[in-house]
Amino acid sequence: MSDKTILRALAGERQAVPPVWMMRQAGRYLPEYRATRAQAGDFLSLCYNPELAAEVTLQPIRRYGFDAAILFADILLLPQALGADVWFVTGEGPRLSTITDAAGVAALKPVEAIHETLSPVYETVRILSRELPRETTLIGFAGAPWTVATYMIAGRGTPDQGPAHAMKAADRVAFSALIDRIAEGTIEYLSAQIEAGAEVIKLFDSWAGSLRGQDFDDFALAPARRIIQALKARHPDVPVIAFPREARERYVGFARAVGADCVALDNSVDAEWAAANVQTDGCVQGNLNPRLLVEGGPELEHETRRIVEAFQGGPHIFNLGHGITPDADPDNVHRMLAAIRG
Numbered sequence: 001m002s003d004k005t006i007l008r009a010l011a012g013e014r015q016a017v018p019p020v021w022m023m024r025q026a027g028r029y030l031p032e033y034r035a036t037r038a039q040a041g042d043f044l045s046l047c048y049n050p051e052l053a054a055e056v057t058l059q060p061i062r063r064y065g066f067d068a069a070i071l072f073a074d075i076l077l078l079p080q081a082l083g084a085d086v087w088f089v090t091g092e093g094p095r096l097s098t099i100t101d102a103a104g105v106a107a108l109k110p111v112e113a114i115h116e117t118l119s120p121v122y123e124t125v126r127i128l129s130r131e132l133p134r135e136t137t138l139i140g141f142a143g144a145p146w147t148v149a150t151y152m153i154a155g156r157g158t159p160d161q162g163p164a165h166a167m168k169a170a171d172r173v174a175f176s177a178l179i180d181r182i183a184e185g186t187i188e189y190l191s192a193q194i195e196a197g198a199e200v201i202k203l204f205d206s207w208a209g210s211l212r213g214q215d216f217d218d219f220a221l222a223p224a225r226r227i228i229q230a231l232k233a234r235h236p237d238v239p240v241i242a243f244p245r246e247a248r249e250r251y252v253g254f255a256r257a258v259g260a261d262c263v264a265l266d267n268s269v270d271a272e273w274a275a276a277n278v279q280t281d282g283c284v285q286g287n288l289n290p291r292l293l294v295e296g297g298p299e300l301e302h303e304t305r306r307i308v309e310a311f312q313g314g315p316h317i318f319n320l321g322h323g324i325t326p327d328a329d330p331d332n333v334h335r336m337l338a339a340i341r342g
């Protein structure tokens with residue numbers, strides 16, 4: 001059995017003190033992150049600079065001693081590697097060239113071409129596997145096809161993923177071809193991260209909650225299963241965390257259905273309910289409301305302890321229900337850790 005707490009949880013081991021890391025732990029709430037980003041110039045330049053991307057990955061490990069580090073990159077690097085234009089508007093978020101039909105899908109680069117753009121990311125992973133403390137697990141990641149497609153179709157983040165739903169309704173064949181192309185690229189991208197040293201993979205389906213019924217089966221579940229099966233065929237020992245955010249009742253049985261070792265829970269899910277209905281399948285990750293790291297106070301400690309206790313009966317990785325926000329107080333992270341670790 002590994003001496004790394006995250007790998008033990010992912011192998012199904014219950015631990016008295018759950019291992020912990022945070023989504024977006026390298027981010028704007030940290031002054032040292034803001035300084036390194038300024039040094040890089042902008043966000044995308046930071047993602048493609050292996051030394052600086054490794055540096056910001058390490059910053060929260062030095063400050064807090066989290067049990068896992070997550071590679072610093074973005075889910076929108078893969079669309080860029082497939083030929084989309086991608087840029088970030090400060091204070092607003094990502095912008096991309098849009099794909100609206102079969103011709104747009106056909107114009108994407110072949111999957112083999114992605115490494116040309118993404119090789120700096122693999123170099124970041126290699127640096128991190130040398131520099132991380134022995135006890136810290138390195139997590140690689142990608143966006144799930146549906147979430148990535150919502151950005152590629154709309155050209156930006158959308159509150160209801162309207163443009164992606166519209167393309168799905170207008171031309172399900174072209175839409176499915178886009179999902180397939182992203183899935184194929186994701187398999188190659190994640191395999192390369194593993195070959196460079198990623199020890200765990202996380203698949204972010206941030207917008208899974210807007211898929212219902214058959215659409216959830218076809219575009220959240222099936223692509224995740226395809227990607228995980230392909231990764232497991234090549235790298236059977238690398239655990240996978242699936243995050244179908246806001247999947248509600250579809251969290252039940254999700255890990256088993258897609259072959260994941262763990263399912264990450266957002267903070268709309270009640271921890272007691274998830275312990276009874278989701279953790280019965282294996283490891284769960286989550287699910288503190290990130291707002292509490294802004295507000296702090298007794299509720300932060302109370303909620304942190306409540307989540308630890310709710311999941312005490314089985315394998316659990318403590319995390320937030322979504323990413324930490326730029327207005328969070330870095331000292332509140334210490335308070336959260338004290339409530340978990342005692």
Ligand SMILES: Cc1c2[nH]c(c1CCC(=O)O)Cc1[nH]c(c(CCC(=O)O)c1C)Cc1[nH]c(c(CCC(=O)O)c1C)Cc1[nH]c(c(C)c1CCC(=O)O)C2
Binds near residue numbers: 071
């Ligand atoms: C949807 C999505 C994206 N990116 C990601 C997701 C899925 C998770 C989620 O739902 O949040 C995933 C992601 N993005 C980033 C990471 C790095 C690792 C980590 O979690 O610390 C990870 C795992 C860095 C980032 N990605 C981004 C930042 C902020 C950029 C900055 O420094 O200005 C960081 C640290 C930018 C980003 N990237 C994306 C958006 C919509 C935005 C703008 C919103 C925002 O600014 O927070 C796309």
